[in-house]
Amino acid sequence: MKFDINKLIARTLQIGVWFSMFxxxxxxxxSFFKKSNLAYTSFFGILKGLYLLxxxxxxxxxxVILMLTPVVRVLFLVFGYxxxxxxxxxLIxxxxxxxxxxxxxxxxx
Structure with a gap:
C-alpha cells in the first residue's frame, strides 16, 4: 500500500475542524444550563475549565483546536515528506x- 500524504493532510484538517465544531x-x-463570565488566559486554565464544565x-x-489544526498539518507534512x-x-x-x-x-x- 502506497503512503498518500494528501489523504493524511486532508484527514488532519477534517478531524481538527469537526472536533472544534463539536x-x-x-x-x-x-451555556443554556450554566452561565460563565470567566476568561481563560492559559492552556492549563482551559483544561481546568473543561474539567469543571x-x-x-x-x-x-x-x-485553540481550530488555530492549532494548520500547525499540526505542517508538522505532518514534515514527517510525510x-x-x-x-x-x-x-526541510522546507x-x-x-x-x-x-x-x-x-x-x-x-
Whole structure:
C-alpha cells in the first residue's frame, strides 16, 4: 500500500475542524444550563475549565483546536515528506513549522 500524504493532510484538517465544531456545540449546550463570565488566559486554565464544565472553556478550547489544526498539518507534512524521502520539502516544511512555533511564542510573550 502506497503512503498518500494528501489523504493524511486532508484527514488532519477534517478531524481538527469537526472536533472544534463539536466543542463549540458543547459550549452552546452548556451555556443554556450554566452561565460563565470567566476568561481563560492559559492552556492549563482551559483544561481546568473543561474539567469543571465551564461553557467559556469549551469555546476557548474550540478556538485553540481550530488555530492549532494548520500547525499540526505542517508538522505532518514534515514527517510525510521524510517518509517519502523528499528531504528538500521536508526541510522546507520543518522551517515553516519552526517559524510558526516561534511566531506563536513571541506573539504571546
Amino acid at each position: 466543542l463549540f456545540c458543547v459550549a452552546i449546550a452548556e 465551564e461553557p467559556n472553556a469549551a469555546f476557548y478550547a474550540g478556538i 521524510f517518509i517519502e524521502r523528499d528531504y528538500r520539502f521536508s 516544511s520543518a522551517l515553516v513549522f519552526f517559524i510558526l512555533i516561534f511566531s506563536v511564542y513571541f506573539g504571546i510573550h
